[in-house]
Structures are given as structure tokens and as C-alpha cells.
Amino acid sequence: MNKEKILLISTCKEKISELEFVKPISQIIKEEGKDSDVESYKEVNALVANKYKIIIICGTAIADFDYNNHLINFKWIKNYSGKVLGICSGMQIITKVYGEEVSTEGLPKIGMKKIIIKTPILGLEGSKEVYELHKGMCKTPKEFTSYTSGEEAEIIKHKEKETYGVIFHPEVRNKEIIKKFLELGEK
């Protein structure tokens, strides 16, 4: 039954942050006529994930890094055959699961930023303004392709699977990305 629903994985330590980082995404899903379930990063595992065909790992507050203490709960991503989109901390989790570095040394990225998309992906092409709220600078894992110019990975996709990551928050100014990702589930 869950195969028809979308799983939203919360990476929020503080429950109130889910109103900011998970609820806007469940609202977009609802507007698209679909349903979603929410599971915490503390509880998710392969058994839970495999009940769903589409999974979105949502972002969290910029002060929140507790999900890093539970990365073991995300090991299933490598073997998962469904479609995954990691948003911000979600992309950082994907990057780490695939063994690549996420540096928190640089300055925080907060606010609107113009990104240049090298190859069209998830309905994006050319240059786009996106909303960023993060401290983690991801390197692109070797199994993935980076779709933007610049050293920092901002949009990545697995070379063989439908596993995506975006470091910005598409639920704020780029809702079409989430809608496009949901359409993938219909194929």
C-alpha cells in the first residue's frame, strides 16, 4: 500500500523545525494530488525505506547536525532501487553514504544564489536563482555527476540510478524541481 505514497525523511532534531523543512514539501506533494508519510532520521532503516518507491530526505536548521550521529540508518541508500531526492542535509547524507567529504570549514551559505546548470536536470536549465541555507560544502561522489559549474556540488545525480541531491531548498523558490521529481515516480 505504501508503494503509492512518498516517504519524507525528516533530518530535524527539533520537532518544530519539521514545520519549516518537511511540511512545505508535504504541502507540495498534496497539491500534486499525492500522499506522504514522515519518518525521523533516528528511526529510518532499509525495512522502512523499501516500503516506498519514492523518498525525499528533507533539510533541517542550519544549526542542526545531529543527523550525522545516525548516518548508519541511511546505509540502505546504496542498495535502494527506488527514487531518492536529498535536499540540503539530505544531499549531505547521500554524499557521506557514498564516502565523499562534506566540509563545514567555509562560510555559511544563506540566501538567494545564482547557479549555472551545465546539463538540464529535473526541469532546470541555464541559470537559476535558488535559496540556500547550509554550512556543508559537498564534493561529488565518484558514482555521481555534478550538474552545476563550480567546485561545490549543488545538484548531483547518480550515474546509474535515480538518486538525486540538491544542496539548496527547492521548496522555497524552485518548487518545480520537486514536482518534476515526483513525475519520475510515475514512469
Added chain:
Amino acid sequence: MKIGILYSGGKDSNYAAIIAKRYGHEITCLITIESENKESYMFQTPSITQTKKQAEAMGIPIVTVKTKGVKEEELVDLNKAIKTAIKKYEIEGVATGAIESVYQASRIQKICEKRKIWCFNPLWQKNQEELLEEIIKEKIEAIIVGVSAEGLNKDWLGRKIDKKMIEEIKILNKKSGINHAFEGGEAETLVLQSPLFKKKLEVKDKKILGEGNNWRMEAELE
């Protein structure tokens, strides 16, 4: 967690306070910026001095900082207010009523990041029609104290947000694109009663100022 509410006295910051409390956070203070610039991009200005009376009604201390309201420079004053709240009321985070404004939210996020505290925006990206309905459902009694948009005039000042008004706003939204929750500054509100208030406030006195589609009410609450 001990938190401070970035408090304008309007419907959104009051609703954010209710939610923060509902999620188990302790509101140790309110934080208000009183801007001399009535056109501030960052802060509400009509009836802003009344936040002291609202804080009193809630029994919560308030940190108030005055600013000249110069774009970007006013953030120094917000930073100062948050710094005081951290020191005096031991806040570990702030909650705001930001809904859609990336301009406001990102600037507040930057200050919180710098001060190493949490930032919560429980109304962020919320459907704005739903938000207005929830304001009524939550028994937040708010009146209009500022208007600045085509289709709104001084007759709106002092009006209570109720179902009738929501219907009128829906029509105005279709006609002239007014933001349902007024977050574009189309209108500003002042809360007289909320579940966090220990007593209801009333408008004792008022001054109406402005012209054209740009009006504000400076209320005196008791």
C-alpha cells in the same frame, strides 16, 4: 529549549509564539525592534511601541532596541537585541513569524548563525489562506493597524481579522494580487488577545496617519 520570539506584536509573531510553546519550548523573552523608518523592509512599524503592553499581558520580559531603520544597518541593531537576549535571558534560539520573505528570513538566519543559536520559522512557506483561517481558529484576535496597497484604504484600520475579512481579502487577491497574509507589507496587524495573553487588551486611544493607499494607526492599548 529557551527561546526568544522576534516579536512585532502582529498575528504572525504571536502565532509563532503559540506554536513554539506547543512544541515544548520555553519563551524566556520577546525581542522587538522599534524602527524610526516607517518604510523599513525588515520590521513592522505601526503601533510597535505597544509590544511592551502585549509582553506584559503575556507575563514575558521584552528586549526592545531602537533603530534608525536604515536598510542593512538596522541589522546591527537586531544583532544587538539578540545578543542582549542571549546574555540576559539565556536564549538558545529564536522563533519568527516569517512566511515567505527570503529577504527577512535570510538576514535573521545570518544573525542566528553568527551568534550560534537556533532559528525557527514555524510558518515558513505556509499556505496563506490556511494561515488566516488558523489565526481565527487559534483565537488570536488581531486588528489592522497599517495598510499600504491598492484596494486597501484607511477604512481597514482597526478592523478585526474575521471570516468576513478573509473573504474580502480573497477577492482582493484575485483582483490586485494582494498577499493573503499581508507579508508583502500590504497590511500590518496588532494582536489584542491570544491564548498566551493573561488579559485581553483594548484600544484606549488611537491616531490615524497617512494618505492615499498608505495609512497607519498608532494605537494606545490598555
